[in-house]
Amino acid sequence: MQPTPTRLDSAADAMSGANETLLQVRDVKTHFFTDEGVVKAVDGVNLSLKRGQTLCVVGESGCGKSVTARSILRIVPAPGRIVSGEINFQQRNGAMIDLAQTNPKGRAIRHIRGREISMIFQEPMSSLSPVHTIGSQIMEAILLHLPVTRQEARKRAVSMLELVGIPRAGEQLDAYSFELSGGMRQRAMIAIALACEPQLLIADEPTTALDVTTQANILDLIRDLQQASGMSVLFITHDLGVVAEIADEVVVMYLGRDVESGPVDAIFHDPKHPYTRALLQSIPRYGSRDRDRLYSLKGTVPHPFDRPSGCPFHPRCDEFIQERCNTVDPDRYAAGSAQSVRCLLYSPDADLYAKEDSKP
Amino acid sequence: MDFDANKTADSARPLLEVRNLHMQFPIKRGLLRRTVGFVSAVNDVSFSIRPGETLSLVGESGCGKTTTGRCIARVYSPSSGQILYQLDERESVDLAQFDNRELRPFRREIRMIFQDPFSSLNPRLPILQIVGEPLRANRVASGSELEDRVATLLRRVGLRPEYIRRYPHAFSGGERQRIGIARALALNPRLIVADEAVSALDVSVQAQILNLLQDLQEEFKLTYLFIAHDLSVVEHISHRVAVMYVGKIVELAQADELFANPLHPYTEALLSAVPKPDPRLRNKGARIRLEGEVADPSDPPSGCYFHPRCPYAQDRCWHEEPPVREIGADHWVACHFADELELRGFEAIGAARDA
Ligand SMILES: Nc1ncnc2c1ncn2[C@@H]1O[C@H](COP(=O)(O)OP(=O)(O)OP(=O)(O)O)[C@@H](O)[C@H]1O
Ligand SMILES: Nc1ncnc2c1ncn2[C@@H]1O[C@H](COP(=O)(O)OP(=O)(O)O)[C@@H](O)[C@H]1O
Ligand code: SF4
Ligand code: SF4
Ligand SMILES: [Mg+2]
Ligand SMILES: [Mg+2]
Numbered sequence: 001m002q003p004t005p006t007r008l009d010s011a012a013d014a015m016s017g018a019n020e021t022l023l024q025v026r027d028v029k030t031h032f033f034t035d036e037g038v039v040k041a042v043d044g045v046n047l048s049l050k051r052g053q054t055l056c057v058v059g060e061s062g063c064g065k066s067v068t069a070r071s072i073l074r075i076v077p078a079p080g081r082i083v084s085g086e087i088n089f090q091q092r093n094g095a096m097i098d099l100a101q102t103n104p105k106g107r108a109i110r111h112i113r114g115r116e117i118s119m120i121f122q123e124p125m126s127s128l129s130p131v132h133t134i135g136s137q138i139m140e141a142i143l144l145h146l147p148v149t150r151q152e153a154r155k156r157a158v159s160m161l162e163l164v165g166i167p168r169a170g171e172q173l174d175a176y177s178f179e180l181s182g183g184m185r186q187r188a189m190i191a192i193a194l195a196c197e198p199q200l201l202i203a204d205e206p207t208t209a210l211d212v213t214t215q216a217n218i219l220d221l222i223r224d225l226q227q228a229s230g231m232s233v234l235f236i237t238h239d240l241g242v243v244a245e246i247a248d249e250v251v252v253m254y255l256g257r258d259v260e261s262g263p264v265d266a267i268f269h270d271p272k273h274p275y276t277r278a279l280l281q282s283i284p285r286y287g288s289r290d291r292d293r294l295y296s297l298k299g300t301v302p303h304p305f306d307r308p309s310g311c312p313f314h315p316r317c318d319e320f321i322q323e324r325c326n327t328v329d330p331d332r333y334a335a336g337s338a339q340s341v342r343c344l345l346y347s348p349d350a351d352l353y354a355k356e357d358s359k360p
Numbered sequence: 361m362d363f364d365a366n367k368t369a370d371s372a373r374p375l376l377e378v379r380n381l382h383m384q385f386p387i388k389r390g391l392l393r394r395t396v397g398f399v400s401a402v403n404d405v406s407f408s409i410r411p412g413e414t415l416s417l418v419g420e421s422g423c424g425k426t427t428t429g430r431c432i433a434r435v436y437s438p439s440s441g442q443i444l445y446q447l448d449e450r451e452s453v454d455l456a457q458f459d460n461r462e463l464r465p466f467r468r469e470i471r472m473i474f475q476d477p478f479s480s481l482n483p484r485l486p487i488l489q490i491v492g493e494p495l496r497a498n499r500v501a502s503g504s505e506l507e508d509r510v511a512t513l514l515r516r517v518g519l520r521p522e523y524i525r526r527y528p529h530a531f532s533g534g535e536r537q538r539i540g541i542a543r544a545l546a547l548n549p550r551l552i553v554a555d556e557a558v559s560a561l562d563v564s565v566q567a568q569i570l571n572l573l574q575d576l577q578e579e580f581k582l583t584y585l586f587i588a589h590d591l592s593v594v595e596h597i598s599h600r601v602a603v604m605y606v607g608k609i610v611e612l613a614q615a616d617e618l619f620a621n622p623l624h625p626y627t628e629a630l631l632s633a634v635p636k637p638d639p640r641l642r643n644k645g646a647r648i649r650l651e652g653e654v655a656d657p658s659d660p661p662s663g664c665y666f667h668p669r670c671p672y673a674q675d676r677c678w679h680e681e682p683p684v685r686e687i688g689a690d691h692w693v694a695c696h697f698a699d700e701l702e703l704r705g706f707e708a709i710g711a712a713r714d715a
Contacts (some may be wrong), residue, residue, distance in 0.1 A: 060562040061533055167652070182421055211420040211589045213650050216633040220649065238562045241592070241635030245642055264639045282567035283637050284596035286619070286706055293574070294567035294596070300532050 021090070022200060022232050023049040023072070028085030028100065029256075030064075030071045039304045041067040041080065043256035046332065046340075047234075049200070049249070052226070054233040056243040056264075058279070059253035060301050065236045066122060068253070069202045072234075073119055074104040092116060092199060115145040118193040119202040120186075122236075127189065128177035134161070134188045135173030138195050145196045160191040164221055183214035190221065197229055204236045219246055240283055244268060252276045255301070255312045258332075262339030272335045273343050274319045311344060319345060373446060374408035375551060375583050376432065381405045381441035381456075383427050387658055399658045401427040402438070403607035406684075409551070411446075414577065414584040416594045416615075418630070419604035422657070425587045426475075428604070429553040431456075432585065433472045434463055445470075468498060471544040473537075475556035481528040481536055487514070488524045490539060494546045513542040517572060534565030541572065548580070555587045570597055591634045595619055595706075600690075603627050606655045606665045609684070613691040620705040623693040625670050628703040664696070672701055 030042040042064040049055045057065050070076045072087055087099040091112070102109040121127040129137055138157040142148060148156065154173075161169035164187040177185055186206060193201060203222065207215040223246065226233060237243060243250060247264040252273065260273040271277045281295035299316040302308060308315050314325040325344055333346040344350060383402040386395040401424045409415045417425045431438045434455055443455040445466065455466060474480035481490055492510045495501045501509050511521035517538040528536055537557065544552055554573070558566045570593065576582055588594050594601060595615060602612040603624065611624040622628045629648040636642075650669045655661055661668050667677040676696055684694045695701070 060564060212591060212630060212633040212635075213420060215635075216647055217649065219635075220647075239635065240563060241637045244637050244639045245635045247639070268637070268639050279563060280637075282563045284567075284570070284592045285637065286592065286595055293571050296567040296571055297564040300534060300565075 020051050021048055022051045023047075023090075023234070024086070024088045025068070025072065026086040026088070028068070028071055028087060029083045030067050030076055030080055031083050032080040034079055037305055040256055040307065041304070042071060044085075044258075045251075045253065045256065046258050047251050047261065049232050049234060051199075051232055052230045053248040054226070054235055054246050055249045055251065056247035057234065057236045057251050057253060058238055058240065058243055060238065062301055062304075063253045064256040065253060066204050067256075069119065069204050069234065069236060072099060072202065073113055073117060074099060074102060074109045075113075076104075089117070089200075114141055114198070115196050116198055117200040117202065118196065118198040120189050120193050120204065120206045122204045122208070128185065128192075130176065130178060133174050133176055134180070134191075135175075138173075138188075138192050141192050141195045156195065157191075160195050161188070163194070163225070164188070164191045165217065166191070183210055183218070186210060186214075186218060187221070190218070194225060198231060200232045200234065202234045202236075205238075206235075207242065208237065208239065215242070222246070240279065252279070255307065257312070257342060258340075259313065259342045260339055262336065266337045266339055270336045270339075272339050272341045272346060274317050274345075275313050278316075278318075311342075313343075321345075372410055373449070374444075375411040375446050377408040377442075377444040377446075377452070378428075378432065379406050379442040379444065381428065381431060381443065382439045383424075383431055383436060384439045397658050400607050400660070401657060402431065403657075403660075405441075405604075405607070405609050407602055407609060407612060409583055409585060410599075411550075411583055412577070412581055413599040414586050414597055416586040416588060416598040416601045417604055418588060418591060418594055418601060421589065423604045424607040424657070425604055426555055429472065429555050429585060429587050432551075433470050433553050434458070434467070435472070468494070468547040469549050470551045470553065471547070471549040473540050473544050473552060473554045473557045475559055480540060483528050486525045486527055487539060490528070491542045491546060494543065498547060500547065509546070510542075513545060514539075516545070516576075517542045518568070532565075533561055534568060537561060537565075537569055538572070541569075541576075545576065545580070549582070551583045551585065553585045553587070556589070557586075558593060559588060559590060566593070573597070591619075591630065592637075603630065606660055607657050608665065608694065609692075610666070610695070611691075611693045613688075613693075617688070617691055620707060621688075621691075622703050622705055623687055623691065623698040623701075624695050625672050625701065625703065626666050629669075629671075631706045632704070634706070664694075672697060 025045060025047045028042060028045050032039040032041055045068050047055060057068065059065055067076065071082055082100050085100055088096055089099050090096055097108065099109065135157050138160055139153040142153040142156055157173060158169050161172055166172050166184060166187055180188060207218050222233060225231065235246060250264050250267040251258045251261040252275065253259065254275050260276045267276065271280055278297045282297060284294060297316055310326040310328055311330050314320050317325065321344060328344060330342045330344045330347065332340045332342050335341045335346040381402055382404060384398040384400050387397045387399060388394065389396045405428060417428060419425055430436045432443055438456050441456055444452045445455050446452050488507065488510055491513055492506050495506055495509060510524060514521050519535060519538050531539065558569050561569060577584065586597060598615040600613065601615050601618045602609050603626065605626050611618065611627045618627065619631065622631060629650050632648045648671065652669045655665050663679050664677040664682050667673040670677065682694045682696045684692055686692050687698055
């Protein structure tokens with residue numbers, strides 16, 4: 001059913017070795033300067049994504065997942081702005097560019113948006129135009145980035161809609177977004193996002209509002225396209241079942257930071273950070289102690305204006321070390337098989353403190 | 361057709377019995393908003409809810425779960441059918457026939473919790489008024505007694521009573537959902553219709569709310585109609601589960617039975633699509649890909665509504681609507697071939713055992 005996408009840029013393919021890093025985000029901070037004060041929505045996030053791989057970003061609502069994604073594309077709304085950090089991205093021609101340094105309205109980033117990096121947004125209704133047909137929105141994206149005629153763009157739009165599994169694609173080209181069901185709308189968004197064969201697809205909760213069967217179809221679709229074109233995917237979700245199905249690497253975020261990152265198997269089978277462990281324990285699992293109580297993390301995510309001192313997770317942490325976790329802000333430490341963890345239990349001098357604690 | 365809980369000997373008399381419920385919405389088009397057709401959102405649905413149980417309704421978006429819940433809470437007036445509500449040992453009343461005045465006493469006993477904790481609370485009212493409104497409207501309490509009762513309710517759902525004068529925007533999603541629950545509890549209800557009450561929440565907050573709902577059920581002997589699309593949540597919280605497809609119930613059984621031994625091909629497909637929270641189970645057990653779209657409830661297919669997507673469909677399925685039958689104790693299904701097909705349950709598909 002799904003034709004292999006035609007590569008428009010096969011020269012770049014030859015240059016891209018496997019396991020090459022496509023995107024590296026280093027210590028990015030994005031703050032919102034509101035009238036009530038500064039919201040540190042993203043406050044030191046690190047992530048790294050290789051070609052052809054899928055990186056999942058997980059974390060509770062409000063932890064900064066969407067703002068991280070918007071920072072990469074430089075579409076953070078006012079009064080927000082990137083205050084520090086690097087976002088290194090390897091362009092198709094091989095050149096590296098630090099997106100954090102680009103002018104958000106400038107040529108460089110406009111050339112990258114849609115063409116090299118495209119995004120599927122959390123709210124499909126608000127990101128599709130209600131006054132233009134689905135077809136004209138896809139064609140617009142194609143004409144903006146590819147050197148093709150209107151006729152070719154139209155043909156390509158139809159094949160994109162077919163690719164994402166929209167039935168009667170030729171007819172649906174003339175449909176408006178409000179005439180489509182939730183699942184079809186999400187597919188149309190994916191078609192628009194993929195129209196120019198981006199190197200990187202950022203998908204912000206693309207399936208959260210959908211039921212399991214539609215979700216499964218969309219995940220299959222993204223995976224098929226990825227296999228066919230070698231695209232990398234940055235996938236934002238809070239559904240750990242979805243993460244287990246699609247991720248190569250995982251970044252767990254809490255209060256604007258990466259608190260644990262590593263390969264998907266390590267995150268699920270050897271989680272290190274107390275927050276990661278708590279998240280995994282809160283999932284209802286099939287057949288487990290029928291109707292028993294679920295493990296639940298105590299407390300709630302703090303208000304962005306009162307960030308706890310020391311380790312920001314300390315008021316909710318079961319492994320909290322008195323006098324230490326509330327005063328020392330943890331760095332990123334290596335732990336387990338391949339993780340990097342922001343928790344003092346894994347700091348090089350952790351043993352020292354553990355011993356001191358157990359002294360009478 | 362009838363999913364009659366009374367037939368099993370050990371079951372108590374149902375708290376609520378829905379019989380042949382229909383709900384149609386007019387489709388209006390053009391400048392004059394003329395009615396050009398009807399959507400059968402709920403199409404001949406029958407089931408009963410036993411006192412103290414959690415019965416879940418699952419199915420794809422648009423299949424009629426919310427509409428069923430709203431008919432029962434009488435937010436909507438059903439097009440036809442009966443909603444028999446048990447008053448005491450002997451007597452029941454049909455809520456479907458009542459007008460607003462007659463419904464008043466029952467509105468205290470049957471309450472709804474909504475999906476979206478962000479839009480279901482009036483942003484201009486403080487928590488005291490939001491939670492206290494049902495008490496005031498029913499002249500149960502006022503003044504300082506009202507404040508005391510609201511404070512007690514807030515404490516019961518795990519919120520600080522000091523928050524009583526705050527407005528909804530100052531609360532997180534999970535906290536707003538607790539406010540919605542406190543409001544639903546204010547008048548000591550018997551039946552709570554929880555429509556996607558945890559769907560918008562993160563796993564950690566979701567776990568807190570699910571625990572709270574279970575604690576309250578035990579404490580107040582509450583009965584829940586729990587509407588959800590997340591099957592892991594449903595498996596965790598339900599005693600019985602009903603699966604809906606395009607306005608009809610296609611299968612209904614005890615939760616463990618339904619997950620272990622589904623009898624309807626649609627249920628099998630649903631179970632196979634649930635993402636398993638363990639990367640080592642990836643690609644284990646093939647997922648059933650349902651081709652095509654959910655049927656359009658204003659123009660449903662002939663015969664069995666599921667036939668255009670059913671991997672087991674045969675000629676008969678095009679022509680003949682399958683009746684609801686009981687196959688096995690308390691296990692009801694609407695499929696011509698339910699006793700011949702060998703369908704796979706959740707476990708066989710490769711679900712995660714507790715790590
Ligand atoms: N335009 C804005 N002005 C002020 N604060 C903002 C703005 N946008 C986001 N924030 C704040 O930044 C933080 C992170 O928001 P973000 O949207 O990235 O969360 P998220 O992790 O994507 O959550 P969800 O899972 O709910 O989508 C939150 O505290 C949010 O309130
Ligand atoms: N107020 C309404 N007017 C017209 N159609 C409606 C209305 N409410 C629901 N529907 C239609 O009825 C069907 C069932 O909807 P709903 O009960 O909300 O589904 P669910 O809760 O299972 O997602 C859908 O086709 C929906 O579009
Ligand atoms: S640093 Fe301390 S408080 Fe923070 S996660 Fe580790 S143990 Fe818990
Ligand atoms: S009746 Fe036929 S089409 Fe319907 S579910 Fe059964 S096998 Fe499938
Ligand atoms: Mg978001
Ligand atoms: Mg609904």
